[in-house]
Amino acid sequence: MNIKLLAMELKDLDLVLAIEQASHAFPWTRGHFQDALSAGYWSYVLWELDEAHHPQKMLGYLVLMTVLDELHLLNITIDPNYRRRGLAQKSLQMIDDVARQENISTVFLEVRESNLPARALYEQIGFEALAVRKDYYPAEDGREHAVVMKKNLALGN
Numbered sequence: 001m002n003i004k005l006l007a008m009e010l011k012d013l014d015l016v017l018a019i020e021q022a023s024h025a026f027p028w029t030r031g032h033f034q035d036a037l038s039a040g041y042w043s044y045v046l047w048e049l050d051e052a053h054h055p056q057k058m059l060g061y062l063v064l065m066t067v068l069d070e071l072h073l074l075n076i077t078i079d080p081n082y083r084r085r086g087l088a089q090k091s092l093q094m095i096d097d098v099a100r101q102e103n104i105s106t107v108f109l110e111v112r113e114s115n116l117p118a119r120a121l122y123e124q125i126g127f128e129a130l131a132v133r134k135d136y137y138p139a140e141d142g143r144e145h146a147v148v149m150k151k152n153l154a155l156g157n
Contacts (some may be wrong), residue, residue: 004055005095013033023079060076
């Protein structure tokens with residue numbers, strides 16, 4: 001599968017929201033994504049490319065915020081129909097490459113304590129659990145804890 005991360009644009013939001021709503025019990029709203037774009041957050045859409053290398057199918061997206069030499073992953077979502085194909089891992093590797101070029105040394109994220117597949121993926125690609133944020137996420141029965149994870153990026157000279 002030929003894939004590419006492209007900058008998210010306002011015109012992408014209908015497709016982004018369809019994936020977001022199909023993926024999360026408590027999805028981000030259009031306003032969340034618009035605010036991220038307005039704030040200049042790193043916002044990317046993962047596209048499957050056709051033979052002519054034109055975007056054909058939106059597979060997922062990422063939203064990240066930079067703070068000094070740190071990058072904070074706010075949202076990564078892969079279309080439910082395309083999960084378990086390594087797309088999240090490939091997307092995060094591409095983000096690591098961009099971050100290194102920007103001299104960003106650390107990536108942080110929060111993940112639901114109950115999201116064991118995501119936690120396993122993050123650990124597999126070098127994230128380490130740092131702490132637990134109590135009652136961080138909304139949940140059907142109240143609130144759910146988040147595991148804070150960190151990855152150090154090796155920067156070249």
